[in-house]
Amino acid sequence: MMKPPAEYAGVPLPEVRITTNRLLGAETTEKILNGLNEIEHIRQIHVSGESLPKTINSGPNKGLDNNHTERRMITVCGNELELRHMVGSFYIELNVEDEEMLEEAAGKIKDVCDAFIEHGFTLDIGRYSKYRPSLRDYRGV
Amino acid sequence: MSYKRQFYPGESDPAKARRRIMDPKVKLRKLRDVPMEDVVKLMGHRNPGEDYKSIHPPIEEGSEPDCPIRKLVTPIDGAKAGDRIRYIQFTDSVYFAPVSPYQRAWMYLSRHRGIDTGTLSGRQIIEVRERDLEKLAKEYIDNETFDSALTGIRGATVHGHACRLDENGLMFDAWQRYVWDDEKKEVVYVKDQVALPLDTKISVGKPADMADVKKRSTIFRVDGVDMRDDKEVTMYQHRIHLLRTLGGYQPFKFKGE
Numbered sequence: 102m103m104k105p106p107a108e109y110a111g112v113p114l115p116e117v118r119i120t121t122n123r124l125l126g127a128e129t130t131e132k133i134l135n136g137l138n139e140i141e142h143i144r145q146i147h148v149s150g151e152s153l154p155k156t157i158n159s160g161p162n163k164g165l166d167n168n169h170t171e172r173r174m175i176t177v178c179g180n181e182l183e184l185r186h187m188v189g190s191f192y193i194e195l196n197v198e199d200e201e202m203l204e205e206a207a208g209k210i211k212d213v214c215d216a217f218i219e220h221g222f223t224l225d226i227g228r229y230s231k232y233r234p235s236l237r238d239y240r241g242v
Numbered sequence: 243m244s245y246k247r248q249f250y251p252g253e254s255d256p257a258k259a260r261r262r263i264m265d266p267k268v269k270l271r272k273l274r275d276v277p278m279e280d281v282v283k284l285m286g287h288r289n290p291g292e293d294y295k296s297i298h299p300p301i302e303e304g305s306e307p308d309c310p311i312r313k314l315v316t317p318i319d320g321a322k323a324g325d326r327i328r329y330i331q332f333t334d335s336v337y338f339a340p341v342s343p344y345q346r347a348w349m350y351l352s353r354h355r356g357i358d359t360g361t362l363s364g365r366q367i368i369e370v371r372e373r374d375l376e377k378l379a380k381e382y383i384d385n386e387t388f389d390s391a392l393t394g395i396r397g398a399t400v401h402g403h404a405c406r407l408d409e410n411g412l413m414f415d416a417w418q419r420y421v422w423d424d425e426k427k428e429v430v431y432v433k434d435q436v437a438l439p440l441d442t443k444i445s446v447g448k449p450a451d452m453a454d455v456k457k458r459s460t461i462f463r464v465d466g467v468d469m470r471d472d473k474e475v476t477m478y479q480h481r482i483h484l485l486r487t488l489g490g491y492q493p494f495k496f497k498g499e
Contacts, residue, residue, distance in 0.1 A: 124408045151405055151414055160398035160436045167437075169418045187414065189406055219409065 320371020364403030391449030
């Protein structure tokens, strides 16, 4: 049987969830992701927010280019990637072994957020997303 | 006994604001002056200067059937001329927009004739004969019920009223019909209400200060004025809820209402 494309840790590693008070533009998102790149023990970062369509998706002008200024290529860790959302939350999975390491990493994440998020955010530590494949991952495989 | 029209109970700021916008005797404050030509462009139903298209001959031509109701009602200008019915739709953010969609319906119906309005969770459409619509649209873009950051003119894909604001304090719009002009510190429309790019940018002015808009908003919110803190409003909410529930399920339990 084929394996799903997503890679899960298989164990519930702790996650830091950052929820911003305002939706972030591409420039701020790029700065935060590059700031987080410097921190150790981050296994993966998942961002979510409001979707920005490439083209006008309904109404009489359906199909016309949307040209949203916040939907663009950003450079993260030297890699170009297409940002398609106005980001409102970050789910940062940490590969840590004890509470001390967790607190240290969470502190550094908070410092990065303090530096770049102007209008405030909330930081929570817990587990907010799944850590092993489910039936949904096998769709289309 | 003479009857004096009442609008809304309560003594809190949102309750007073609700009474104020509904009362047709109150003239709403004009905060900006967007030229009529720009209002026409924003709606995108016709080009400025173009003739109004009609769907029936002018009423004065006398082709109307003999009807006592038609004799009783004075037609509005657009109906007299046989204009098409067109629309404008406003989206109001939950973050203390000056007015919210449901109160827009109350306000429009209390203040205007010859309109049809529909409420959805975040938006309010208003349909009128075209030449009357243009006057009405200008009035509601210019006056205090419109805030350039917290109110949007959106014909379709209105999603955003319940989203967080963006970094400049503007309501989220997936189609980016308006942008923040950082030099002038004001909001500028770059697309019409159905996202067709405009040939010239249309400024709708500076957004109001959040403290000011919180004070004059009609929205009850726990981080502003909680509806439960206004005893009279809560009492009426309970009364309407009780009457509707009993009316629906146990009408025989009505006592002295």
